[in-house]
Each structure stands twice: as structure tokens, then as C-alpha cells.
Amino acid sequence: MSAGHRAERLVNDYADLIKRLSYTYLGTAADAEDVCQEVLLKLLDRAEPFASPEHERAWVVRVTANRCKDLLRCRSARPTLPLDEVSEPIAPDPGDDRARAELVLRAVMRLPLEYREAIFLRYYENYSIRDVARACGCGEDAAAQRLSRGRAKLRVLLKEAGYDEEGL
């Protein structure tokens, strides 16, 4: 496969995933796009083949997470975003799916980093608890606890924001 075709495949397969995961860590789309290019470049230059497509995807998630954590460390680590950097949620019209989705995303972004990292892996990437633990570098009990506490805190934030309580 030529470099051009390979680059095209990698971008189609992973650009959006990397952007979403990086946004989960960093909180800005611009930073997420920078990470995206870095990770894809590393993947494009990698000569070692992957054992399977699942292995390739897991590598992308791990390298993205590590790069984001490096960036956070460089910024003196801001595990939670200052509230003034996240737009105040506006109670959505229950029938407005997009507004409701934005509200939930903003609420997740107000969670501590370790909670939103676990939530992304479990509820967006469909990782098992074991894989969440492996990716987060913690034990399975700790991963389950992060998810549990993250969900509890998210409920509170969403309730405060006027999210339809039936959905909670």
C-alpha cells in the first residue's frame, strides 16, 4: 500500500477517534487536532506491523492518551477544567437531541480527568472494566470506582443543568 493510501486510511479510521479522545483530556478542539496530527504521524512512520486491527486501535488510544497526559503535565496539570473555560450549560428543550448531547458532553468535561477518561473508554470505546483499568494504569476495582463516582457526579451536574430527570 502506498504512503498516500496508507495515510488516507489512517486518517479515515482514526482522526475522529483521536480528536474525541484528545478533547476528553484537553478540553479544546484546537489542541485535540494538534495531537491528532502527532499521533497519526507516529502511526504512519511506524514500521512494526500490528497483530490485528484491534491491536492497532488499542495502540492509537494508548499513544493518544499518553501524549495528552504529557501535554497536561507541561501545562502544570489541570486535571479539571476551570469552570470559566466550559460554557455554562443551557437547559435544553427535551426534544432537541443536539442540545441535549452538547449538555451531556459539557457536563462530562466538568468531571475530574480520571473520571472522564474512564467514561470515554467505557461508554464511547466500549472497553471492558479490565481494559479500562489497563488503559488507565489502575486496578479493576479502581476503574470500577472511577466509573461509579463519575456517573454519580455526572447525575448531579446534569440535574443541576436541567437535564430531563427521566434520563438519569
Next chain:
Amino acid sequence: MKRVFDDYREGLDALSFSPAEKNELVERLLAASAPRRRPWVARAAAIAGLALVLGAGAGVARATGAIDAVAAYVASAFWGGQASDDVVGQVGRPLGASAACDGVTVTAEAVYGDRYAFAVVLSVKREDGEDFEGLLDSASPSSRGLCFESMSLEVDGGEKDVVSSGSFSDADPGDNAHEFVILANAGIGEGGVQGSTARVTLGDLYVHGAHPGDPDTPLAEGEWSLEVPLDYEDTTVELSAGQEATVGGVTLTVREATVSPLSASFVCEVGSGGLDLATALPVTVTLVDGTSFEVLNGGSQVSPRPDGGFDVTVGVIFDRILDVSDIASVAIGDVAIEVPRG
């Protein structure tokens, strides 16, 4: 909270690149990657360097012209040949079989190999003596955008599994021949390929578009099929095994290891929880002069074991041909294995 997480996924899905942004990203990646990718231009320089080395040895009597024929293609398959002509003559064999189709001739020029791995150099050229039209000057100058639509490699009629890859280069831009190099690795588990017969089948030659999204241009349609006898000498050296190391709390045990002038192979066991380790085991070669290099073009086969660990077979082909007596050790992960002297 099912609906909450449905909404969460929908919110994240909205964070995406548009098709135009993705095209731009591809362009940026190719521009940023090109200078760091395997340096084909530098490789052309290595070819010139090799020619000098061979020239310097012109006064040395060679056993047959066969070594010259084999040495002529070393730089197409490897970055350079640091080994003596004797070693090149052991690991390499000239070929010569050709197949023609739709005005294009593919000739098997030479094969280099050992017990578990081999490299075949094929030349691809138009029968009328002209060069192909529409070749690219960008990104990867030596491949010039040439690609085969399909490639298959069978050893002993498919009885032996090999992992293979193929790529174009252009050793001499002044002629109309382009080299297509196939690297193949069977790994220790397949019991060896030396003495076997490989069949290479290539289909439809084209040059890809200059930019992502540009259409490919067909150059020749059809199939080229060639038989390649792997009858070089087996120069493989078996190394001591049983070494253990612990990496990040995970145990790595070497069960088998071999090295040859052009490759190294390992069978390892990786302990429970070591998937990342199992799939990313680097191989490093240290020479007796103290220099070392990491081997990039490898492949790992990973099989989970019932105890949660993994059986891993790693086979790598070097980017050069070496005299085994110049290799001090080969390392897989953190485990270095000395190569016996004499």
C-alpha cells in the same frame, strides 16, 4: 443512565473532521512524514557506496560470476552490504526467470535468505525499452508511485505460512528497470523455508495519483507468476535460550533464538497482563565494534495462552547483510543474547 450515554456519544460524534479537513490532514501527514520515512534517496547513495566497496575488491578473485550477479542486487533488497563477498555468496543466489504480460516483463533477479526469512529482488520494465509514463517525483522518489494491485507469495504450494511485504525502488533512474523487493518471514514455528520453493504472483501494475483522491493510472493489466527456488546456504546460527527478564512486572522468557547474516528469529513467552509487551518487542543488534541498530521491519505473531500469558514468535529481517562473526549479540526486549564466537 442509558440515554445520558447515548447523548454523550452523540455529543462526541459531533467532534469530527469534515472530508475537506481530512484531505488536508492527509496532505500534512505526507509532507511531514516524507523526510523521516525510510530514506530512499539515502538508499540510492548507499547503492553508490556499495559500488565503491565492490570496486575496491575488484582485484580479489571471486569464485564465480554468480557472486557478482548476486552482489549487484544487494543494495536493492538491503540498505547496504557490509558483509564479505563470501557471505553474500552464501546467502544469495542469482535467479533469472522472467514472465511477460501486457508489454511488461518481470524478472526474478536474485534471492537472499536463511532458514526462516528471505528477500527476492524482481526487476519490472517495459518490453519496448521505454520507462513507464506518469511516474511521480514526489513523496517517495524511488518508488515513483509504482504499485502492484495484488501480490501473493506461496512457499511449497502454501504449506508454509509466511508474512511478506513488497515495495518498489529505483536503483538506477537512468535505465527503465524498477526493482520490486519482497521481504518474507516464516518465523521459527514453520520449520524453515531454506530448500523450499516460493511462487510469487503479481497482478495489475499501476501508478497511484499524485494526491490523495487522485485516480490511479493503470500501466499494465494481467498477472506475472514466477517460481523462486530458495536454495541458498543455510547460514542460520542457533543461540542459547532460556533467558528471563521482567519488564514492567511482566515476565519475558526466550524459548528459542536464531541469528543469520540477514535476520533474527525468536520464540518467547510473555506473562499474564503483557499484551502490550508481547506485541511491541523491539529487536536490537549489537556489533562487535560496539555499534548497534534496532530492527524496524519485523512482525510478531501473538497467541494467547490459557494462563493469560502469550506465546510470541518474532522474525525480523535486517536492513543490511552482516557477517555473523561481526555480531556480538541480539536483544529482544531487554533480553540480550550473545552470539557464540567461532
